[in-house]
Structures are given as C-alpha cells and as structure tokens.
Amino acid sequence: MNYRSWIVPPALRDFHEGRIWLKEHSPFAQQDIERALQHHYVQVLPGIQTIPSIKCNRCHNQNRHQFILFDCAKCQKTCVYCRHCIKMGRVSSCTQLMIWAGPRFIKQKKHTFHWTGQFTLLQRKAADEVLASVKQRRSHIITAVCGAGKTELLFPTVYYALCQGLRICIATPRTDVVLELFPRFQRTFPQTTIHALYGDAPKQEGYAQLIIATTHQLYRFKQAFDVMIVDEADAFPYVFDDTLQQAVQKAKTAIAPIIVVTATPSQKLLSQFPTVQRSFIPKRYHNHPLPVPQFSALWRYEKCFRAGKIPRKLKKWVEHQLAQQRPFLLFFPTIELMLVAEPLFQAMESTIVAVHAEDPERKEKVLQLRQREVKGLLTTTILERGITIANVQVAVIGAESAIFTASALIQIAGRVGRHVDFADGDILFFHHGITAEMDEARAEIIKYNKEGFSE
Amino acid sequence: MNKDITHCLLCAQRIQAVISWRILLTKQFPPTICDRCMAQFEDSSCAFAIYKYNEAMKVYLHQYKFLQDIALAKVFRQQIHAHFRKERAIIIPIPMHPLKQIERTFSHVEELLKAACIPYIQLLEKTTTETQSTKNREQRIQVAPLFRLIAGRQVEYQDYLLFDDIKTTGTTLQHATTILLDAGAKNVRTFTLISG
Numbered sequence A: 001m002n003y004r005s006w007i008v009p010p011a012l013r014d015f016h017e018g019r020i021w022l023k024e025h026s027p028f029a030q031q032d033i034e035r036a037l038q039h040h041y042v043q044v045l046p047g048i049q050t051i052p053s054i055k056c057n058r059c060h061n062q063n064r065h066q067f068i069l070f071d072c073a074k075c076q077k078t079c080v081y082c083r084h085c086i087k088m089g090r091v092s093s094c095t096q097l098m099i100w101a102g103p104r105f106i107k108q109k110k111h112t113f114h115w116t117g118q119f120t121l122l123q124r125k126a127a128d129e130v131l132a133s134v135k136q137r138r139s140h141i142i143t144a145v146c147g148a149g150k151t152e153l154l155f156p157t158v159y160y161a162l163c164q165g166l167r168i169c170i171a172t173p174r175t176d177v178v179l180e181l182f183p184r185f186q187r188t189f190p191q192t193t194i195h196a197l198y199g200d201a202p203k204q205e206g207y208a209q210l211i212i213a214t215t216h217q218l219y220r221f222k223q224a225f226d227v228m229i230v231d232e233a234d235a236f237p238y239v240f241d242d243t244l245q246q247a248v249q250k251a252k253t254a255i256a257p258i259i260v261v262t263a264t265p266s267q268k269l270l271s272q273f274p275t276v277q278r279s280f281i282p283k284r285y286h287n288h289p290l291p292v293p294q295f296s297a298l299w300r301y302e303k304c305f306r307a308g309k310i311p312r313k314l315k316k317w318v319e320h321q322l323a324q325q326r327p328f329l330l331f332f333p334t335i336e337l338m339l340v341a342e343p344l345f346q347a348m349e350s351t352i353v354a355v356h357a358e359d360p361e362r363k364e365k366v367l368q369l370r371q372r373e374v375k376g377l378l379t380t381t382i383l384e385r386g387i388t389i390a391n392v393q394v395a396v397i398g399a400e401s402a403i404f405t406a407s408a409l410i411q412i413a414g415r416v417g418r419h420v421d422f423a424d425g426d427i428l429f430f431h432h433g434i435t436a437e438m439d440e441a442r443a444e445i446i447k448y449n450k451e452g453f454s455e
Numbered sequence B: 001m002n003k004d005i006t007h008c009l010l011c012a013q014r015i016q017a018v019i020s021w022r023i024l025l026t027k028q029f030p031p032t033i034c035d036r037c038m039a040q041f042e043d044s045s046c047a048f049a050i051y052k053y054n055e056a057m058k059v060y061l062h063q064y065k066f067l068q069d070i071a072l073a074k075v076f077r078q079q080i081h082a083h084f085r086k087e088r089a090i091i092i093p094i095p096m097h098p099l100k101q102i103e104r105t106f107s108h109v110e111e112l113l114k115a116a117c118i119p120y121i122q123l124l125e126k127t128t129t130e131t132q133s134t135k136n137r138e139q140r141i142q143v144a145p146l147f148r149l150i151a152g153r154q155v156e157y158q159d160y161l162l163f164d165d166i167k168t169t170g171t172t173l174q175h176a177t178t179i180l181l182d183a184g185a186k187n188v189r190t191f192t193l194i195s196g
C-alpha cells in the first residue's frame, strides 16, 4: 500500500481538530494515527514540560504540589504526573499529547435559526450590544438578574457566528447547566451539529461547530474556538480556580472574543470590560421586581436541631407552606447538619427529603419537587443554580455561614418568583447574626429593582 | 513535588493540624487524607484484612489502580505499617504480570508496602495476563497455576506472608500459597488491605 495516497478518515479529523488528546487514548486505530503522524497531520507534545518550570501541557497546571514523582515501569525512568487533571486520564512525562495539524473541517455557513420567542426591550438592547461586540471581535460581559432570560440573548450572536463559519463554545462550570442548555440550542439551531461535553457524556459523532461544555472539558481543547461564551461565570468552582480561567484562554484562538454571562459579577471582573462592552439587565423577563430577602433571627438553631427539635419559627414557616400547598427549598450550610435535620422534617411531612451534591438521585428528587410528589427539599448550595420550580418558596438556614457569600445568596434568592404566574414569593434568611454578605445580597437586589423600575 | 501533604489526597480539603505532638512522639506518618474521608472507610471485621470493601473503597481503588494515581499508595500507610511492624514472617506481595505492570506503570501492591516502609521480597511471577475478575467461579477454580517461582529463587523452610490489595474469592492467594508450600515453605499465611 502506498501511504502517499492515504486519505484522512474524516471521523479522525472531525474528532481531533481543536483537541489536545492523550495519543494512547485516541478512539481511532493506532495505525491511522501513525499514518497521520507520517503526514505531519498530527503534532506530538510531551505530557509534562519541565523547562523553564514544571507545567502540565494539557491543563496548564503549574502548582508544584500537584505533581507526583514515581518510578515508571513503562519508560524505566523517574516520571512525573499531574494530579490536577487526572480524572481525564493520567498525563505523565512519558505520555504523548496529540494535536491535529492536518486539513481542517470546512465549516458550514448555512444554518437554520428557529426561535419564536420575543425579547423584552431590555433583552433586545443587550442582545444587540453583544452581537455588535462579537462582530468587532471584542469581548463582552452581560450582567442579568436571575430569571432575565440570559440564554435567549445569546441566540442572535450564536447564529451570526455560525453563519460566519466560526466555531463556538459555551462553557459553564456545572453539568446541570450543560444539560439544560443543550436541548434548547438543539431546538433553536436544528441543522447545526452541537455536542454536549461533560464528565460522563456519551460519544457524539461528527464535527461540532457549536460545543456546550463544562469548563473542565476545556482542558481537552487547544486554540479551538473562535467565540468563547462563559455562562454563570461567577459560579463555583470557576471563580476559585485560576487553572480553569487559563483553560478558557487556552481553548480559544488568540483573537477569539470572550462573552461572559453572569448574575453576580465581582467588581474585579466588571472592571476588565470598558463600558461599551457591558450589558446590564436589571429586570426579569416577566417585568416583576425580584423578591427581596427578609431576615429572621433563629438563635442557636444548630443546638436546637442537634437536640432533636426544629426551631419554632422555622417550623411555623414550613407548616405554612405545607398548608398553602407551596413547594419549598430549605438551604443548609452543611450536609452534616442537613442530615441531622432530615428526620425531624420527615416527622412533620413524610415526603420531605434531603439532597446533596454527591446524591445519585439528585435529578429525580428535584423532578419530584417540580411534580409536587414531594412537598419540600432540604439542600446544600448545590441547587442554587439552574433550577426553576413554579411558585417555589425558599428559606436559608444559617445564612450567616461563610459558605453563603453575597453572590450565593443572590443566586438562591433568584430561585423565587421566576414564573410569570407566581412572580412573588418568600425568600427568608434565617440567621444567628447578620453578616455583611447578607446585607450586601439584600442591597444588590434592592438596587437591581430600583434600576429596573426607574423609568 | 512529593512534599508534605497539606491537602486531602481524596477531597482536596485542607488537612487540619498536619503535624500533631502525637504524630511526632509516636513516629507516626502524617495523615494524607482528611478525617471526613477517612471516616468513609469501614474496618474489616475479620483478622485477615484491615478494611471492608464499600463505596468509598470502590472509588479509592478506581482512582489508585485505574486512573493510576500512585500518590494514593500513601493513604493507608499508617494502618499498613502498624499492622506489619512486628511481623516476623517474610512478606511477599502478590506480583503483577510484567506486561500488565508496564501498562499500569507501577505495581499497586508493592507501592502500598513501599509507602508504609515495610520490607518485602519477591519470589513469584505471574504467568497470565488475564485478570480473575473476568472469569466466573467455575473458571477461576479450574485454571492452570497463576504463578511460578522466579527462576533461580529459593524458597526456604520459613514463615511467609502473602500480601494483596483485595481478596474476593481467594483463588489468587490460594494459588500463590500452593506454589510456596510445594517449594518447601514452612508455613504460608495471607493478608489483604481489603476484604471483598
């Protein structure tokens, strides 16, 4: 067989273009990879670089504590591996990373835009502003209150970029959000190949011009995207992890603009964008103001739970919701305290259940609340984003706890009153002392309402 | 690299009070995981293993063996050290097939002993690359010997202790025991980190 006449298998190119991948983990036959190497269609990079200083070439981690030395039975040398991205398959000094350098996919410029919704005036203005920025290849930040309809705002921009033959990524820190956005974009762009990438995502065929991914998945891309959209940018763990921010930079091309979408931006983040590159939507799509949190002292609530009792005020509040047949969420500062409290609430109403981050039945339990099969959920901060339940009432227990930052509290409050038919509702901060974070959350919400209703 | 461990190897939370007086005075290894993670592991109720197999252990073994996170060899070093400290028999870790070891880049059983500073020797080698878990019970019992003596090594009239990470059916340990006894060992006992 003459290798000169070899034609790149399209599936190989479609998969590897833009990706930085462990060579031994490629889903394609090693002989095809070797062929591609002979043709210089694939560039190979060592997993770990040590000069000028140690760095993982996949996730760009440079923290010395996250590298481990060991005697490698494979290369018979002392190897180093990166613990930071180990869940995606270990990268060590003797593993090879491959990057596609061969012929590129010819991108589709014809796409269908199928959306019948209507923008409010504020949404329209913001959508136009983002589009104008992307047309000029400049970055942009959208600040919008919870329930403002942030996703729809992106549709015209995504459509424009698709028609320009650009590759787009929408990255978000959380898998739940990926799962929520994916079908919405599929419905809106029915002829576009879209992939959803997250921890255990199924294999998806073809070349995706639009990728919706968790920020972690960005470690696996290099200079791949012409437009980078980061949704819920302030959400944990993005805000805490510099490596993830670097991953955003690494995954996009040098000139690709970054669109940041957030409900609670930090001043530091905002200050990185000139005024023309900022949009602000202080009002919900249904034009009702945001429910303002009420503070209620719940002294020594922890002791009370541990003594086997629900604090009286809280019990009354729950009884009231049960009587009114309104679904409710109770946020706890720790899983441990929540599990102490769970049987106490179940004694009041047997369907009340607790749900936490590692709970395998998380999705089912939320669905049961939505379908009114359970009357209320106890939860940790995990449900603060991406959940919409009509007429839900919310109370935070121990709102003074360090885990409830102003931004987390604003997000939690944002669960209430999202539905047009139930635009109001209870948001209670039960506390053992008022913190600056609580005050800030409340002040921010009041400020949004003022700005939204000043005309 | 490989410095003092300040954050839990399993959940990445900061470990409280890294070096306590107790650790210094009793020459214990500093902890490598936090108390909350440690509490997830269940003590074995039998005398031939330290832990029971449970959900936390499943996750641990996955990350250690499948994801090849060698750092996790240290997680149980204190418990393994305490158990073997006064052991007088000669310790032999269950070997991996050389090809399998190259593929994994390390021997997970030997690394457990190394991390616990427990001396061991090797007299056996694995004859097959197949794993026991892919066979059914019938097949496991009937197979040809899984191990043989390494050419030129001598088994003495001594006490030996075979060490493995986990015991599921006991076939592996049984095969190794037979080889050693047939070659003239005085007595062979077995011990695992985890009972299946």
Ligand SMILES: [Zn+2]
Pocket: A056, A057, A058, A059, A060, A061, A082, A083, A084, A085, A086, A091
């Ligand atoms: Zn890495």
Ligand SMILES: [Zn+2]
Pocket: A072, A073, A074, A075, A076, A077, A078, A079, A092, A093, A094, A095, B105
């Ligand atoms: Zn190596």
